[in-house]
Amino acid sequence: MEEKAPPSGEMPKPAPKGRGLWIGIAVVVIVVAVLLVAVFAGWLAPPTQPPPGPTEDEILKIGTVFPLTGGLAAFGPDGERAARLAVEEINEAGGVLGQPVELYTADSKTDAAAGRDAATALIQTSRVDAIVGAYGSGISASVLQVAIANEVVQVSPASTSPIFSNHSFDQDWFFRTAPSDALQGVVAAHYAYENRSFRQVAVIGINNPYGNGLATVFETTFESLGGTITKKLIIPEAQTDYTGTLTDLWDGPEPAPEAVYFVAYPDTGVQLMSDWWTNRAGWPTEWVFSEGLRDQTLYVDELVTRGIDVSTFEGSSPVSPSGAQYDAFVSRYMAEYPGDTPTLFASNAYDAVYMIALAAEKAGVAAGPEIKAQMLGISRPPGTTVVPGPAGWSAALNVTGDVDYEGASGSLNWDEFGDPTSSYEIWAMDQSNQIFQKEFFSEATVLGWL
Template sequence: MRSGPSSSASAGRGDGGLAIGTVLPQTGSLAYLGPPMFAGVDLALREVNEAGGVMGRPVSKVDTDSGDSATNIASQSVDKLLAQKVDAIIGAAASSVSESIIDKITRAGVVQFSPANTSDKFTTVDDKGLYFRTAPPDKLQGRVLGDLVASDGNDTVGILAMQDSYGTGLADQVQKSVTEGGGEVVERVDYDPKAPDFSADVAKIKMKNPKAIVLIGFEETAKVVAELVKQGLTADRHKWYMVDGNMSNTNFLKMPKGTLKGVKGTLPGAAAPEAFQKKLLEVNPKLTEFTYAAESYDAVTLVALAAEAAGDDSGVAVAANLVDVSKGGEKCTGFKECADLLKAGKDVDYEGVSGPVDFDDVGDPSVATIGVYQYGANNKFDAGKAVEYRKGHVAG
């Protein structure tokens, strides 16, 4: 647990100009999430700078690639950003990638703010008070997904999860929730996402013939799905459930129509509002995916508001004010509205596009929404119900 930015992090006032870096996926297994996340960052920065910037100066930005956990790209990107003296870094998307760079970032006294990390490890990590996220931790998504599986009447469940901090952490939470709901996880396989094929992994699930199959992974899930179909474990015979890492509407469009019909899944965060999607499309007209765009937008807006509130763009000053601008003051939306209140001497409570945010003392959102989605015959998903989590309990 932490009480605030540590004095062991590099201190000292900023140079008066807020600089933001991004370490987001341009390549690798989460590359499909890159465009909406970059668009969210760019939209927020556009609005901040159109409103006069932070402390009267425009906010600058440097974009870099995070790659994935199979590469060293993220570490090289962080070196580049630190050399350019950024005050805050937005990213990474994958929890395992963030784990590999968090020490380097926070030791430098720079804020690391992820729009998409969900691993529970970040709740207790030694981050010197400099790590924040707008995505809720896996214990929330896992609980909602496990409850969904149980409420659909599945008393026997198989889990296929990628073996990394994201996959195993989320699988642990789903398993716990299913068991507490009276169900039984009859087989769980934590697989190597880089494996050439998944026939042996799927065969283990087939042996136990579960009513439901939970798929936790990234883009390799498309190969897992093909193997499930090949071995007769189709979605019309077993109920499939997926998660934010593999629910992309681009992953499954090449498959025969109906392959994913009826499949359900969960995504942290509410669906991006239509008006917000239109603004994102002005930034990038080619967007087809909006996952984590709102969380990225909120991350940048909150960093800018924290610097404005502090009157200081240094990472330590930004971190010291992020909790305050996220809750407890006069509610406001968007940078301009909130910044005008700050300039008038008011305390603000930023209400994000992704939700209320309201950071707790370890930089996690204390209020979060988990969306429940369902695929149609076209192998694309549409928004379903949203489940809100607030300080320790889930409410439907």
């Protein structure tokens, strides 16, 4: 029987249901398999992202405000070099919080306004967590106002005015690695009264917190011992002539002084002493200077060049650093900067950097408030002794408990005000017009006078 074709235009019948279902399943399985292979092979994986970098609070940034120019330029450049050496050593031995420390420098120009502007730029532009500086108490005071407002720790290697030993003044943001003039003034007064037997002394101080503070401490202590201050004069800095000031001391109604205690920096000191030398026949006296004038090149040598006889000059100062840590610092410093012997306060600047770094490491974060909270604790017993230098810092990173920093400039056991104590010396001139230590007063002796 002949089979009939379907009518024209009629759709063919679909495949049986069972056959279509299996075709669909096969397609799905193939697609899933391809996708799985692609995922495991990494074809469709998102691009690999680099690990996140350190946050700002994981990188310690330190700024320096040093007198690279101006009246204290004898000290600033070596302080900056010492700070840089400390940062290099710390970074060589592992850094702080696992990251290299960053150092930013600025010039105070030995001027309070310039120092304030330098600190502002370091904080606002470089975003530093701590400032080492300044030299000169008046400059440090102007820097401190910026530091307080921005919650940045400040450590001065050379500002010695007693005004900083006051919680209401510094709000606990200020520390120093040089001792307060509350000690130096006492030592100088005792030396003048007891060792030199002076009974009538005049005082001259430059018109800034350093000059005012130290002159006042000397005056108060000398009078308490039974001496007489014939006159105290506070003078402007870096003038071209001080003849009028000196005339005031000798030509007024007061008795002529047996000695003058002079608190100044080299620029003022050289001019005043030159004016005195010109008229020395009418103004006979002995001179005792503060540590601000303890500079061989810019002060003593300059006076000698001008024909002034310096043989009888003396001065007071915190004792010159000594010992194993200081010797090691000098050795590393001179290897880094051949031909340059570190000046006064260079080791204090070096220690300031190490103490900030140690406080940040202990805090676990590079931020002002947290660093501030650790500062006193890392400076004094009890705790594992930590010393500066690459080996010392490497060891410090492995200490889990309390630490006690013993620095190149001394033990630096801070009191509640962030002030270290110190031994003191009287410096004088040898036969070659070189500064040497004439008298030594131990820390215990000094503290016994307070």
